Amino acid sequence: MRTVQTSQRRYRDRLRHLLSASLMAAALGLPVLSGAAALSAAPALAADQPARGGTMNIIVQPEPPILQLGLNQQGPTQTVGGKIYQGLLTYDKQLKPLPSLAESWDISPDGLTYTFHLHKNVKWHDGQPFTSRDVIFTTTKFLPEVHSRARANFARCESITAPDDYTVVFKLKEPFPSFINAFEVASAPIIPAHLYDANTDYKNNPANATPIGTGPFKFKEWVKGSYIHLVRNDDYYKPGLPYLDDIYFRVIPDAASRALALESGQVDQSQYNDIEPFDVARLKSQPNLNFTTDGYEFVAPVSWLELNNRNAPLNDKRFRQALMYSLDRQFIRDKIWFGLGQVATSPINSHTNNFEPNLPKYTKDVAKAKALLDEMGLKPDANGVRARIRFLVMPYGETWQRLAEYVKVSLKQVGVEVTLENTDVAGWVQKVSNWDYDMTANFTYQYGDAALGVSRTYVSSNIRQGVMFSNTMGYSNPKVDELFASAAKENDPVKRQALYSEVQRILVDDVPVAWLLEMQFPTFVSKKFNNVITTGIGVNESYESVYMTKR
Known part of the structure; x- marks a missing residue:
């Protein structure tokens, strides 16, 4: 065992040496090893x-x-x-709904009524029968109190009713075609009403220690x-x-x-x-x-450099565009993530509904980056420094550390001095959620639909201090807010796509975050x-x- 571990360490040391050398070489425009x-x-x-x-x-x-x-x-x-646990539905790799606790479902022509027909022979692990009562309790009481994404989804309902023990009807206030994607097991896990309905202190319920599902x-x-x-x-x-x-x-x-x-x-x-x-x-x-790398189509993560849009010079979109032109994202994919993923071209992952493929592309162009910084009046000082920013390193392993090191070297080429700051996971979450950073790395899940997992990052209504994975960068654009709201309730798929395409074009120009990879x-x-x-x-x-x- 000791020999194997020694070999492992030597292998890692060689990889780290090659990676560091490749990072520096690429940042300086020198040839790199394959x-x-x-x-x-x-x-x-x-x-x-x-x-x-x-x-x-x-x-x-x-x-x-x-x-x-x-x-x-x-x-x-x-x-x-x-x-x-289980949800009412699961989803295939093309994001089409499949049966889970619901054996079938119907959607009314006007897109306002979703009727789910439940399996009739399901039992909870303690032997109690599973019925529509559990779905009603979960979606009207439990999840709205403890699950932020589910709260937003089910708040769109005018009513949630059960005409019998094996039928549940969701009546929406207005069309929301993404609603059919809201029933996956992590988005809406069904909870046993008989164990939780009588004790409304859900977070301290004794049943939490011995989870009971179906x-x-x-x-x-x-x-x-x-x-x-x-x-x-x-x-x-x-x-x-x-x-x-x-x-x-x-x-x-x-x-x-x-x-x-x-x-x-x-x-x-x-x-x-x-x-x-x-x-x-x-x-x-x-x-x-x-x-x-299959099986992540529903979450479809996109990684980015998160930029605090409140802090100068990051509050100027020309600076954020210059950052994009400073980065070789193909190198990040090939040499830091070793071929995993693909370069992101949009805030919407290409595996997620309503992705727009025809958008302007950012490729590494140091001259363009410098020109944008010159236009802002950020001239180099005696040491060649135009601006200084802090990079809060994402504490999730060596790869994210290497990314931070690469960004530091890359931005130095255009006169931006980056100071790396390290912390543990708790400290990172606290700083990012409370807006105490200039730049960090991050990624979020898209949950199969832009209305469920993408808009939350960019709409101004989701600027919520102390809440992680919200609009922590403080980006605000009324037109973006309007487009996301209109697209979410548009039943016509052609019109909905047009709205999402327009919002993607605006975001790619505004660069509220510097998108890196569609992660695999x-x-x-x-x-x-x-x-x-x-x-x-x-x-x-x-x-x-x-x-x-x-x-």
Whole structure:
């Protein structure tokens, strides 16, 4: 084991040296060494007859603060909680709705009435029946109090009613075609009314410690700092499912240890940011692993440099445009993220509804950047410095540190001096949410639709101090507010696209943030398992149909 770890450290040291050299060379316009080979899709898994049995070990990092998915929607909580809880719908890789707790649904021609027909033989993990009462309680009481995105979605309803135990009717105040995308398990997890309705202190309900859902796996044990153990729900409403006996979510804080655990077969799956990009090419060559970037189509993350639009000189869009021209985003994709993702050309991810492909492009152009700074009157001083800004480094691993270092070197070429500031996750969240920064890195999820996951970043009504993943940069444009509001309630898809295309053109010109990449997360899965990534919510799915390959 010691020999393997030593080899791992040497490999990392070589990568870090090459990366640092490449960063500097690229920033200075010098030739760079070629990076990792282009990433390819995972090979198809061998056909096999599903059968019951087997244990799956999955990395979870960081450890979730809680498993009650209605109360917490952080990535690790979604991955674990998605096996315990369910929404009314799930979504395929093209973002089309699929049945979950709702077996079918109807939308009225005027787009105002959504009727969901529920499965009739569903039980909660404690044996109580699941009915429309649970959906009514979840969407009218529980989620509006504790879940900000769900609160906004269900506030659009004039009424939410249940004509019988297995039918729920949502009547909207005005058309909102994105509403059909609001029922995925993390966006609207259905909560057991019989455990929560009598105790309105939802955040301190004793049931939070032993989550009860309708999903194919039940909570059994949580050993803090070590693992979370889920077991098969033998009363699951789909006959014969799930196939697996149980799932262990293993807490492994160190990135090198996570990679080693995958290689050695100690764990069977990684997801999201578990694996540093510089480890991906090596792990792809391991004979025991399959690799894919599928399964993130619903969240469709876009990364950016977040710019505090309140602070000079960032409050001038010419300065923000100059920053875009200072960056080689293709280099960021190729050499820092090692081929994961693609350069972002819009605030809307190309996998998300209403993406506009025909927008002006920012490519690295130092002369244009300097010209814009000259136009602002930012002339170089005796040391060649035109402006000074602080960069609050995103504390989510070595790759984000390397990005900050690259930005510092790149902006120096145009006379902008960048001071890097480091903090822990709690400190970063506090500073960003309270607007105490000039620049930082960030990324958010789009949830399949611009009205659900994109507009929240740019509309002035969502400038909320102390609230993370809101419009923390303080960008405000009345025309953008108007376009997002109009598009959200436009039923005609052609007219809706025209509105979203116009708002994208304005944002690309205003540069409220410096978009970097449409991110791809590397998912590694042991070849012992089939049917793992099957929908657009990927690793957050129920895993009801995952099974072990017979050898």
